[in-house]
Amino acid sequence: MAILEGKKAIIIGDRDGIPGPAIAECVQTAGAEVIFSSTECFV
Amino acid sequence: MNSVIKGAGYVLAHTPQMVIYNGTTQTTERIVNPESEYLKELGSHLRSYEECVNYWPNQVYIGNATPEDLSQVEFPYYDKVKEGAVRYGKYGEIMPEEEFILLVQACDQFEVVKLDKDFVCAHKEALAADPIITEDIIARVEAGTELSEIEAAVKEEHAEGLYVAGKLVGCVKRAHDIDVNLSAHVMHENLMSKASNVLALLYGIQNAGISKDDVEYVIDCAEEACGDMNQRGGGNFAKAAAEIAGLKNATGSDSRGFCAGPSHALIEAAALVKSGAYKCVAVTAGGCTAKLGMNGKDHVKKGLPILEDCLAGFCVILSENDGVNPEINLDILGRHTVGTGSAPQNVIGSLVADPLERAGLKITDIDKYSPEMQNPDITKPAGAGDVPMANYKMIAALAVKKGELDRKELASFSAEHGLTGWAPTQGHIPSGVPYIGFAREDILAGKIKNAMIIGKGSLFLGRMTNLFDGVSFVIQANTKAEAEAAAGVSEEEVKELIAKAMKDFAASLMAE
Amino acid sequence: MDLENQKRVKEFAEEYGPENIVVILGAAEGEAAGLAAETVTAGDPTFAGPLTGVQLGLTTYHVCEPEMKDEFDDAVYDEQVSMMEMVLDVDDIISEMSSIRDEFCKYL
Secondary structure, eight states: OOSSTTOEEEEEEETTSOOHHHHHHHHHHTTOEEEEEEEEOOO | OOOEEEEEEEEEEEOHHHHHHHOHHHHHHHHHOTTOHHHHHHGGGOOOHHHHHHOHHHHHHTTSSOHHHHHTSOSOOTTOOOTTOOSBOSSOBEEOHHHHHHHHHHHOSSSOEEEBHHHHHHHHHHHHTSTTSOHHHHHTOOOOBOHHHHHHHHHHSOOEEEEETTEEEEEEOOSOSSOGGGSHHHHHHHHHHHHHHHHHHHHHHHHHTOOGGGOOEEEEOOSOOOOOTTOTTOOOHHHHHHHHHTOTTOEEEEOOOGGGHHHHHHHHHHHHHHHTSOSEEEEEEOOOGGGTTTTHHHHHHTTOOOOOOEEEEEEEEEESOOSSSOEEEEEEEEEOOTTTOSOHHHHHIIIIIHHHHHTTOOGGGOSEEESBOBOHHHHGGGTSOOHHHHHHHHHHHHHHHTTSSOGGGHHHHHHHHOOOOOBOSOTTTTBSGGGHHHHHHHHHTTSOSEEEEEEEEOGGGGTSOOOOEEEEEEEEOOOHHHHHHHHSSOHHHHHHHHHHHHHHHHHHHHHO | OOHHHHHHHHHHHHHHOGGGEEEEEOOSSHHHHHHHHHHTTTOOTTSOSTTTTOOOOOEEEETTSHHHHHHSOHHHHHHHTGGGGGTSOHHHHHHHHHHHHHHHOSOO
């Protein structure tokens, strides 16, 4: 069963890993609705 | 003609008490979890001034060791001692907290900083003994007040305390009773930024070998904002710092861009000089109290000292082309645009591959890359990884993708074209600029021919846009002689030709 | 995890039901990914944020994990994320994330 299809996606990206908007682009292609996307910064 | 890098200054102020009282990780913890183990343990993890001076990355920052030296030191760095470490370095110094507090008071022009008179008495001589601190600045240090007055201000008027070894020695009072933009908290933050900025400016000018009167424009590129409730970010740190530093002929303004600020500011400064608008521009920034101890929880949890215990400042002096110093080449500028997106490959592509391609260069044509030079000793235990290394891996991966580097050379790329990070996590401070001092020297010595400085900024933290940001530029060996040879006539010759033409013209007029 | 983000995660779990939510992370290291995953499943391990002591048990993955890549459009993943696989220690991230999921996820 798909993990993302039809689900609400919360995205916690990382400035020095993968930023939120880049993850959101991917997640949307899997049929999830992005309800929140943020990017954290440790530096 | 491109502008040149005349010199650079890099300074640290060791401020462990401000870690406790002003770093946002700690101030937040005191609100949400006042009885936490972290707050209880914090004090025993603070470094002494000597430990801070002996710390390898700090010695690299002020120029007493090179990034190459640091790369030979076994990781982690916090448990190693740099032999022969001292307060003063080629680029600047590590100022102790006591003296820095006095400098802060000297930078205050609205009587918001109040110091205990005994404290002033005990440390004024030490500050005066600092060769970079001028008599003008020392003359600004006030005699101080009774401690009881300071205690009352902290207790009753929301003043921010200034501490040394846990003891109250002064305070920063609010500058307005109602306006939050002039609250004690904001005044404290801004005065610390201003004071560290002044110190960096003084070293930048000294190291560039110029007179204070030569500086015509100052750009401050820190991350603070000053103003009142009607213009919260009105500015102008640049001119305020220039005044204390004694730059009588300078005006200036603030430029902001999160951590990418310094790179933006340097490009702007280089353009101002190249255009002829100003002959000599100082790009400068002070440090950020909010970020002190930012990753402290992770450091304490892992038994490390609090490594984010210094305010940092830097200053780079750009001037008209002198035919000697390395230049900022404005023909090779990388920029993350609105349309670039936030995919890491697009970000690094826009900053590194695209500008080089436009100039007909390959990624391997740049000898050294200075992206974000955060000290991995600080970031690794906090789960943010080795930031410079991650940048080098991305640049190398991009070079492989473009067929400019063999996959087998991926690992060696970082060693050849990279640097080990040494900069404190003070936001804008690590962003490319810590290498400019070394790059200037390495290019002058012929060790490298060029370097790319890359600044990146997390604009989304301001909640105005989700965009990322970044700009980059290339520093190269001086090309004035070549440019003149290519042009056929030198500037001097042009001047002579014009003078001759004028004379001839005048002569012809007289004849008539 | 940032306190504001914790607050939002908590609110969304209440609004949509924890079983309907998937949290996707982009952390740079395995340990940081693990801590974020722990926060949205077993509660904030640093005892600082609104999720302290709140066991949401949300389903959570790192964007570089194979389960996620299987569901993404290949071309989009390739354009947005793939290069970071050369930069990150993906194996370490997978191992941290799976151990948190095995222990704390309630809706797998």
